[in-house]
Amino acid sequence: MTVQFPKGFEWGVATASYQIEGAVHEGGRGESIWDRFSHIEGNIQNGDTGDIACDHYHLYKDDVALMKELGVKTYRFSISWPRIFPNGTGDVNEEGVQFYRNLLEALHEAGIEPAVTLFHWDLPQKLQDKGGWLNRETADAFATYAKTCYERFGDLVPRWITHNEPFVHAFLGHYFGEMAPGMKDLRATLQVSHHLLLSHGMAVKVHRELGLQSEIGITYSTSSVYPANKHVKDKEAAELYDGMLNKWFFDPVLLGSYPEDIKSRYEEAFPLDFIQDGDLDTISQRIDFCGINYYFRTIIAYDNTVPFWNGREVQKEHAERTAMGWEVYPDGLRQRLLECKERYGNLPLYITENGCAADDVVNEGKVDDSFRISYLDRHFKAMQEAIEQDGVNLKGYYLWSFLDNFEWAYGYDKRFGIVYVDYETLQRVKKDSFYWYQQVVKENGLPS
Numbered sequence: 001m002t003v004q005f006p007k008g009f010e011w012g013v014a015t016a017s018y019q020i021e022g023a024v025h026e027g028g029r030g031e032s033i034w035d036r037f038s039h040i041e042g043n044i045q046n047g048d049t050g051d052i053a054c055d056h057y058h059l060y061k062d063d064v065a066l067m068k069e070l071g072v073k074t075y076r077f078s079i080s081w082p083r084i085f086p087n088g089t090g091d092v093n094e095e096g097v098q099f100y101r102n103l104l105e106a107l108h109e110a111g112i113e114p115a116v117t118l119f120h121w122d123l124p125q126k127l128q129d130k131g132g133w134l135n136r137e138t139a140d141a142f143a144t145y146a147k148t149c150y151e152r153f154g155d156l157v158p159r160w161i162t163h164n165e166p167f168v169h170a171f172l173g174h175y176f177g178e179m180a181p182g183m184k185d186l187r188a189t190l191q192v193s194h195h196l197l198l199s200h201g202m203a204v205k206v207h208r209e210l211g212l213q214s215e216i217g218i219t220y221s222t223s224s225v226y227p228a229n230k231h232v233k234d235k236e237a238a239e240l241y242d243g244m245l246n247k248w249f250f251d252p253v254l255l256g257s258y259p260e261d262i263k264s265r266y267e268e269a270f271p272l273d274f275i276q277d278g279d280l281d282t283i284s285q286r287i288d289f290c291g292i293n294y295y296f297r298t299i300i301a302y303d304n305t306v307p308f309w310n311g312r313e314v315q316k317e318h319a320e321r322t323a324m325g326w327e328v329y330p331d332g333l334r335q336r337l338l339e340c341k342e343r344y345g346n347l348p349l350y351i352t353e354n355g356c357a358a359d360d361v362v363n364e365g366k367v368d369d370s371f372r373i374s375y376l377d378r379h380f381k382a383m384q385e386a387i388e389q390d391g392v393n394l395k396g397y398y399l400w401s402f403l404d405n406f407e408w409a410y411g412y413d414k415r416f417g418i419v420y421v422d423y424e425t426l427q428r429v430k431k432d433s434f435y436w437y438q439q440v441v442k443e444n445g446l447p448s
């Protein structure tokens with residue numbers, strides 16, 4: 001008995017501009033905060049940068065041909081804002097527009113439907129120089145950028161995603177400091193997260209005003225949060241951590257308010273005066289779907305040395321882990337999907353990212369990545385249970401990632417692709433998981 005998905009379930013693959021394109025000084029592209037951050041010594045493992053990456057900018061036709069061979073229905077990628085507006089605002093860079101039209105036309109030719117992410121963290125540096133997402137005017141600039149993309153590409157784009165993982169960009173970029181722009185300030189982080197969500201709402205509003213037929217949503221990094229044990233303190237800490245990680249970003253968009261438990265703790269320390277009247281109405285514009293990026297679960301133990309959410313991540317001993325050190329926990333995906341349905345109603349969901357890093361090596365032209373196949377197989381079974389047993393309105397899945405790529409602060413050591421990239425030659429090598437996923441897509445299900 002195979003594990004079968006509903007008719008019309010959409011199988012896809014995902015990438016992001018800074019992680020695969022390269023050609024950072026070509027085609028009129030302006031500097032992004034990741035160009036700046038990756039060139040600061042010590043920020044990226046091995047001193048890697050996205051200067052070349054997979055050179056997708058020049059090799060996109062070959063990559064689209066590989067996607068066509070894979071047989072996926074849909075491909076999620078991001079547009080590099082500084083390719084469209086080199087200075088963040090002002091004049092449109094026509095070469096940048098042309099690159100994405102070429103890519104979209106190649107996808108159309110191949111019968112692959114694009115899902116376009118407007119912001120996957122590569123903010124134009126010129127906007128960062130004016131405060132970046134700390135500056136409310138960046139939300140206005142984003143709405144203008146989004147409108148330009150709708151106007152220039154809307155005829156070829158059926159699905160738009162405003163933001164990728166506002167939690168990760170806000171917290172890892174402005175609180176933990178391990179991602180661009182490398183700040184470490186919680187109040188700044190909350191101001192950034194608010195302006196990211198505000199810009200999302202503004203971009204949705206423009207999409208509706210243009211009367212576009214396409215659908216629009218947002219993509220969240222998310223994890224199911226579990227208390228380390230049954231103590232009430234651990235349960236409370238897990239609740240607060242879930243508020244910081246999940247509800248702080250999902251609730252404003254889907255419920256029109258910030259979660260009170262964590263909000264009141266933040267307000268004890270500083271006024272959230274960047275939240276202006278009407279903002280939550282803008283942020284909670286109706287959306288057509290919600291994107292879920294799931295990689296691992298999170299276990300929280302009470303720790304009152306951690307401010308605000310009083311909890312720290314703990315690791316389950318002897319757990320199976322990916323090359324990122326992340327626990328393999330497929331039940332957490334089913335759990336998180338059910339939580340979303342129960343808290344937000346049954347709006348359409350897409351898994352817009354899921355996958356794993358593995359220490360892949362090429363051996364006589366092949367890559368045995370049976371670990372990745374096992375990871376994916378178990379997560380697909382969890383998804384199918386969520387649909388069939390929990391009634392979750394899950395419409396599709398984008399595997400992270402199509403290509404090995406620049407894994408942010410980890411550089412190129414961490415390989416997430418179902419296609420191996422030799423960074424010396426830029427040659428692509430189809431891993432065993434490519435062929436396995438090709439079969440899943442063809443059968444719309446798993447051999448059990």
Ligand SMILES: N=[N+]=NCCCCNC(=O)[C@@H]1[C@H]2[C@H](O)[C@@H](O)[C@H](O)[C@@H](CO)[C@@H]12
Nearest residue numbers: 016164165168172221293295353400407
């Ligand atoms: N607590 N905590 N953790 C914060 C990190 C959460 C897990 N990483 C992600 O979600 C990023 C997402 C990103 O879109 C993509 O650009 C990245 O390449 C992948 C792989 O890393 C995933």
